[in-house]
Amino acid sequence: MRIIASYNIKGGVGKTASVVNLAYLCAQEGYKTLVWDMDPQGAASFYYRIKPKVKGGGRRLLIKKHALEDAIKGTDFDNLDLLPADFSYRNLDLFLEDNKKPRQRLRKILLPLVTQYDFVFLDCAPSISLTSESILYAADIVLVPTIPTTLSLRTLHQLLKFCEKNDITSMRLFPFFSMVDKRKDMHRMIVSNPPKTPEPILNSWIPYASDVEKMGIHRAPLGSFAPNGPAAKAYQALWQEIKARVLSKVS
Amino acid sequence: MSAVCTEFTIPASQSLAKVSAALKQKFTLVDQSSEHLDIQCLDSFDWRVYRKKASIEVTTHGKVSQLCWRKQRSSQCLYYAETSGKIDFAWDLPASRLRDLLSRVLSVRALLPQLELRVRRRYLNKLNKDKKTVLRIVLHEYELLHPATASYKKLQKRLEIVPVKGYVKSYKQVLDFIEGELCLPKSEEDILIIALNALGRQPADYSSKGKCVLQANMPATAAIASLLKQMLQVMAANEQGILEDIDSEFLHDYRIALRKTRSALKQIKDVFPQRELEDLQLQMNWLGSVTSPARDIDVYLLKFPGYRQMLPAELQQHLEPLQALLLRKKRTAYKNLATVLKSKRYADFQNQYWEFLHAPVAQRAELVNAGRAIKSVADERIWKVYKRALKEGNAIQDDSPAEDLHELRKTCKKLRYLMELFQSLYGIKAIKPLVKELKGLQDNLGEYNDLHVQAETLKEFAMEMEKQSALSPETQQAMSLLIRHIEELQAEERAHFANRFESFSSKEVKHKFRRLFKPVKVNNELDACAS
Numbered sequence: 064m065r066i067i068a069s070y071n072i073k074g075g076v077g078k079t080a081s082v083v084n085l086a087y088l089c090a091q092e093g094y095k096t097l098v099w100d101m102d103p104q105g106a107a108s109f110y111y112r113i114k115p116k117v118k119g120g121g122r123r124l125l126i127k128k129h130a131l132e133d134a135i136k137g138t139d140f141d142n143l144d145l146l147p148a149d150f151s152y153r154n155l156d157l158f159l160e161d162n163k164k165p166r167q168r169l170r171k172i173l174l175p176l177v178t179q180y181d182f183v184f185l186d187c188a189p190s191i192s193l194t195s196e197s198i199l200y201a202a203d204i205v206l207v208p209t210i211p212t213t214l215s216l217r218t219l220h221q222l223l224k225f226c227e228k229n230d231i232t233s234m235r236l237f238p239f240f241s242m243v244d245k246r247k248d249m250h251r252m253i254v255s256n257p258p259k260t261p262e263p264i265l266n267s268w269i270p271y272a273s274d275v276e277k278m279g280i281h282r283a284p285l286g287s288f289a290p291n292g293p294a295a296k297a298y299q300a301l302w303q304e305i306k307a308r309v310l311s312k313v314s
Numbered sequence: 315m316s317a318v319c320t321e322f323t324i325p326a327s328q329s330l331a332k333v334s335a336a337l338k339q340k341f342t343l344v345d346q347s348s349e350h351l352d353i354q355c356l357d358s359f360d361w362r363v364y365r366k367k368a369s370i371e372v373t374t375h376g377k378v379s380q381l382c383w384r385k386q387r388s389s390q391c392l393y394y395a396e397t398s399g400k401i402d403f404a405w406d407l408p409a410s411r412l413r414d415l416l417s418r419v420l421s422v423r424a425l426l427p428q429l430e431l432r433v434r435r436r437y438l439n440k441l442n443k444d445k446k447t448v449l450r451i452v453l454h455e456y457e458l459l460h461p462a463t464a465s466y467k468k469l470q471k472r473l474e475i476v477p478v479k480g481y482v483k484s485y486k487q488v489l490d491f492i493e494g495e496l497c498l499p500k501s502e503e504d505i506l507i508i509a510l511n512a513l514g515r516q517p518a519d520y521s522s523k524g525k526c527v528l529q530a531n532m533p534a535t536a537a538i539a540s541l542l543k544q545m546l547q548v549m550a551a552n553e554q555g556i557l558e559d560i561d562s563e564f565l566h567d568y569r570i571a572l573r574k575t576r577s578a579l580k581q582i583k584d585v586f587p588q589r590e591l592e593d594l595q596l597q598m599n600w601l602g603s604v605t606s607p608a609r610d611i612d613v614y615l616l617k618f619p620g621y622r623q624m625l626p627a628e629l630q631q632h633l634e635p636l637q638a639l640l641l642r643k644k645r646t647a648y649k650n651l652a653t654v655l656k657s658k659r660y661a662d663f664q665n666q667y668w669e670f671l672h673a674p675v676a677q678r679a680e681l682v683n684a685g686r687a688i689k690s691v692a693d694e695r696i697w698k699v700y701k702r703a704l705k706e707g708n709a710i711q712d713d714s715p716a717e718d719l720h721e722l723r724k725t726c727k728k729l730r731y732l733m734e735l736f737q738s739l740y741g742i743k744a745i746k747p748l749v750k751e752l753k754g755l756q757d758n759l760g761e762y763n764d765l766h767v768q769a770e771t772l773k774e775f776a777m778e779m780e781k782q783s784a785l786s787p788e789t790q791q792a793m794s795l796l797i798r799h800i801e802e803l804q805a806e807e808r809a810h811f812a813n814r815f816e817s818f819s820s821k822e823v824k825h826k827f828r829r830l831f832k833p834v835k836v837n838n839e840l841d842a843c844a845s
Contacts, residue, residue: 112444112445139446282444
């Protein structure tokens with residue numbers, strides 16, 4: 064089982080869209096896939112038409128045996144399940160603090176799913192907190208969707224620094240450009256001359272596309288309603304690159 | 315991901331349209347799609363997929379075949395692969411989870427067509443207020459191809475409910491309605507079994523080990539005759555597969571049944587008159603030797619991918635002339651074998667052996683072991699061979715010659731055949747751990763011996779290729795390296811012997827062997843016979 068987190072300190076960079084579409088592509092290839100919508104806003108749950116509600120809330124998931132498994136819902140797609148969001152996730156930091164080893168807790172509760180899933184995707188809430196730290200520890204790889212702007216690159220730099228300081232190996236962090244608007248000079252310039260990072264920024268990038276916004280109308284991943292659009296194709300290329308370049312690096 | 319599906323059988327008198335209308339009247343259902351498929355069900359000769367409670371189904375669309383692994387009692391495809399090539403073996407499939415799974419399940423066995431079904435399927439989804447699917451309903455209408463008439467006949471109509479994880483309430487509602495209102499009975503068998511039964515067949519009707527159950531007090535002659543009859547059946551069942559060269563296991567199973575037969579006849583003395591056995595044993599020795607060349611080549615071909623891996627990447631391609639030589643040899647060996655199996659000598663042997671096995675027991679009653687209870691005869695023999703194995707093993711030192719290990723290997727083989735032939739007398743649960751322990755030792759001895767033979771034979775092949783001018787300097791280098799690697803492996807295997815034998819001869823294992831096989835005192839036994 065591989066745990067892939069989509070994370071960025073900044074909000075609105077395409078974390079949820081990435082998880083929803085990459086997990087869909089992964090499941091379509093026959094891998095047993097789970098998405099955990101960890102963002103209390105519940106956007107991934109909304110896209111999959113699943114109520115953002117978990118019995119007993121986030122606290123129960125962290126302490127009760129089998130609570131995680133019991134809360135999982137099947138999506139409309141083969142091989143793809145969802146652990147829905149819950150509004151109580153806004154207090155996940157507090158719940159984690161109640162545990163002995165808070166940073167290791169998420170990985171520990173996810174490991175029993177190893178026999179059921181090949182891939183677990185974590186859709187994380189923005190911010191930098193104990194929950195974020197716990198996610199960085201739990202994930203085998205962390206995808207960092209980054210908009211090609213100065214401010215977003217600054218945030219990426221902050222994240223890399225944070226990982227270095229907290230002994231989280233930045234070799235597991237894989238940034239990629241998201242919401243790229245080729246009409247903008249700055250976007251074009253940054254994509255063609257990406258900054259140096261411990262792991263080079265992935266080659267595939269996701270365009271700023273209306274199809275992605277339409278996911279909210281269709282409440283479904285791109286592959287199910289616009290499989291031949293530029294955004295769906297970009298996610299397909301990104302997924303192939305993740306498999307070829309990234310997954311081979313983690314044991 | 316779906317939880318366990320539930321299937322119901324729709325009586326012939328009820329139409330699918332009527333069932334569908336009743337469901338739609340009660341629940342919010344959306345018609346999804348419908349499909350019409352011709353399905354070929356595949357499995358190995360020994361039903362390895364069926365034994366995993368699954369089925370492999372193939373549908374063909376133009377030149378592309380789609381393979382689906384489904385669990386029995388569900389039509390849901392769990393693993394899937396697509397190919398435009400042949401699908402004889404797991405390795406013919408493109409890289410996929412299905413190929414990985416089939417490789418584990420089938421190993422070297424080929425997939426064979428078992429039957430053909432035609433199915434019309436309609437899919438209905440139950441949606442909630444967010445238009446999210448919370449349950450799937452599938453209506454199936456099956457027809458079966460009857461090979462004798464080459465025509466499809468109606469088989470069964472089924473309704474399947476496929477729950478969606480986390481939506482138990484919907485599942486229960488629909489389940490209650492189908493059972494309570496529609497009064498449909500749950501399907502008791504998988505459609506594959508229903509179809510096979512309609513053709514007068516049973517799944518898993520072949521086992522290389524046989525299913526003969528012996529009673530402890532059966533007279534030895536009758537008991538051994540029934541075991542041997544079963545071995546004869548196994549041999550007969552594999553003949554066609556050998557003639558068609560479907561996969562290497564046909565010949566392997568055939569030879570194991572033959573060797574078990576030879577071993578039983580040779581080791582259990584005074585059950586059959588020696589004069590009746592002499593000619594049969596000669597014929598069986600002949601069969602053993604004429605089947606050997608084909609099996610040897612099969613083994614080399616099975617090992618060939620491993621040979622390639624032993625070499626550095628740049629030399630691997632230069633081993634291809636060896637593969638070509640092996641394939642040529644295989645064709646010749648199987649051709650010769652087919653001639654043997656179709657010969658008059660073989661037919662005569664079969665008749666003679668059949669008559670021998672079916673001769674009246676009374677004629678043999680005067681022999682010492684003939685009337686004894688089979689359990690005590692088996693105990694005595696297994697215990698004796700086990701003690702011999704221990705004695706031979708204990709005598710082996712680090713500097714003992716290869717011949718000593720070879721002798722022990724032969725003794726262990728005899729012990730294994732005896733334990734497997736008579737396993738029903740001791741119960742699978744009790745005998746299995748001991749067979750496993752013995753197998754561990756056999757694997758080590760077998761590998762050591764095989765590596766020795768392989769190194770020698772590869773040297774012969776290299777000389778043969780040189781004579782045929784098929785040995786380029788690169789191929790010569792590849793084969794020399796391969797032979798050296800095999801010799802190193804042999805030395806490693808030799809070093810593991812002490813540990814393996816220590817485990818086999820441990821106090822705990824000895825205790826288990828003693829408890830299971832040590833014969834009761836002879837006097838008591840004679841008393842028992844007399845009474």
